[in-house]
Amino acid sequence: MAISKKMLWGGSIAAHQCEGAYKTDGKGLGIMDVVTAGSASAPRIFHGEVEEGQVYPSHYGIDFYHRYKEDIALFAEAGFTALRISIDWARIYPNGDDAAPNQAGIEHYRDVIMELRRRDIEPIVTLFHFEMPLNLVKKYGSWANRETIQLYLRYCETMFTEFKDIVTYWSTFNEMNHLDADLLLSDFFTYMNTGLCYSKVENPAKVMAECAYNMTLASVKAINCGHRINPDFQIGCVFGITPSYAKTCNPDDSILAYKNMERDWYQIDAMCKGAFPEYKLNEYRKRGIETKISEEDKKEYADSKLDFIGVNYYASSVSSAQESDDDGENFFGASNNPYLRQSDWGWTIDPQGLRYLLMMLDRRYNIPMIITENGLGAFDQKEQDGSVHDQYRIDYLKNHLDELKKSINEDCVNCFGYLMWGPIDLISATTGEMKKRYGFIYVDQDDEGNGTLERSKKDSFYWFRDYTKNW
Numbered sequence: 001m002a003i004s005k006k007m008l009w010g011g012s013i014a015a016h017q018c019e020g021a022y023k024t025d026g027k028g029l030g031i032m033d034v035v036t037a038g039s040a041s042a043p044r045i046f047h048g049e050v051e052e053g054q055v056y057p058s059h060y061g062i063d064f065y066h067r068y069k070e071d072i073a074l075f076a077e078a079g080f081t082a083l084r085i086s087i088d089w090a091r092i093y094p095n096g097d098d099a100a101p102n103q104a105g106i107e108h109y110r111d112v113i114m115e116l117r118r119r120d121i122e123p124i125v126t127l128f129h130f131e132m133p134l135n136l137v138k139k140y141g142s143w144a145n146r147e148t149i150q151l152y153l154r155y156c157e158t159m160f161t162e163f164k165d166i167v168t169y170w171s172t173f174n175e176m177n178h179l180d181a182d183l184l185l186s187d188f189f190t191y192m193n194t195g196l197c198y199s200k201v202e203n204p205a206k207v208m209a210e211c212a213y214n215m216t217l218a219s220v221k222a223i224n225c226g227h228r229i230n231p232d233f234q235i236g237c238v239f240g241i242t243p244s245y246a247k248t249c250n251p252d253d254s255i256l257a258y259k260n261m262e263r264d265w266y267q268i269d270a271m272c273k274g275a276f277p278e279y280k281l282n283e284y285r286k287r288g289i290e291t292k293i294s295e296e297d298k299k300e301y302a303d304s305k306l307d308f309i310g311v312n313y314y315a316s317s318v319s320s321a322q323e324s325d326d327d328g329e330n331f332f333g334a335s336n337n338p339y340l341r342q343s344d345w346g347w348t349i350d351p352q353g354l355r356y357l358l359m360m361l362d363r364r365y366n367i368p369m370i371i372t373e374n375g376l377g378a379f380d381q382k383e384q385d386g387s388v389h390d391q392y393r394i395d396y397l398k399n400h401l402d403e404l405k406k407s408i409n410e411d412c413v414n415c416f417g418y419l420m421w422g423p424i425d426l427i428s429a430t431t432g433e434m435k436k437r438y439g440f441i442y443v444d445q446d447d448e449g450n451g452t453l454e455r456s457k458k459d460s461f462y463w464f465r466d467y468t469k470n471w
């Protein structure tokens, strides 16, 4: 089956942020099940295990595990033709290395997928969205160990085989590009992908480079494995990219901006260009990190065919080679852009940045793309009658979609869909808060997990339905 010719419209959610039911039906503990709630000013804390008296938002999510039918009905009403979900690896292989998969976990996801199909919503399935069995970190040392690649492949093979006839679109990973030898934004960025904190491992640059390399190889092998099981599968990988502008016309700023972006390309290069890029291997070598690539692995890279790039876009950033910068730093550790506003959580709002990024990706890779995440985390006020007047969210989405339209119509970019992040309010990944809301659908729950969980439609719900109908 070829990539959809009709634009897909919908949203993206992730298991650990919405399902809850963290022990139900045989699920094992995942790395996000031991991360506490935090806030914009108080970082989330990673415990190696579940500690008494702490709040762990993944344990309750928004109870999507039990309410998925009601929620999918609302997505259909909002005009969705696609929904990106993730499968929690620890529901399928609770310890990651179990002898056989957990049948109850498989059946749960089959039910969710069939419910989407019944509503004419195309399922787009992410196989790893920061959901990894905790046992793989403790027993194997996570992605730094190549055995983890084999265990991931076995999990992927189980999913590809089980859902061969009901899923077409897959993504091997979500945002593994946040992992790199020198990308020290915060421990959280390395933890989400590996269960390991940058500041707490010995020789972090080496460990993170190995993890990033092994995940890249795992993705390539999973793409090849999936295509063998069903050649009609469309298998992509999702990257979270923050394009960077040079602060001034000082060439130092341009070189820094290029370097800051390059770390987002190398894994895509490895999946589309037939080999793991030599420039990255050289960078590793300069750090004293030797990467062993067997003949068999070389063949995997040579055979790899990434069917699409999933683009998560929230913000742009600015690169400044100057040591001190009067404009201050934003959430991503880069300088602020004085021409642009920021969200309440300090994320720069830049609709044109989406067009800039899509053009770069299209010219560099020339393969189909889909916007897999985009949206505004904001405080919402629910009125007495249940309504939420979220004009700020409508403005954000409309401005981005207007730029997307220009990308497609004027820049001839090949983009086959738009999935906004968090169509229903869910737990924030970076802060663990509930009050950082993205949804078209309001969920009655606070940061401690108290509330009725009742769902109600915001103004943006109706706006999205009408806007996409008239696109």
Ligand code: BGP
Pocket (backbone or CB within 6 Å): 014, 017, 174, 175, 240, 312, 373, 377, 421, 427, 428, 429, 430, 431, 436
């Ligand atoms: C992306 C993640 C999502 C999601 C989103 C918004 O990077 O893939 O899981 O959470 O960011 O971030 P947050 O929830 O922290 O606002």
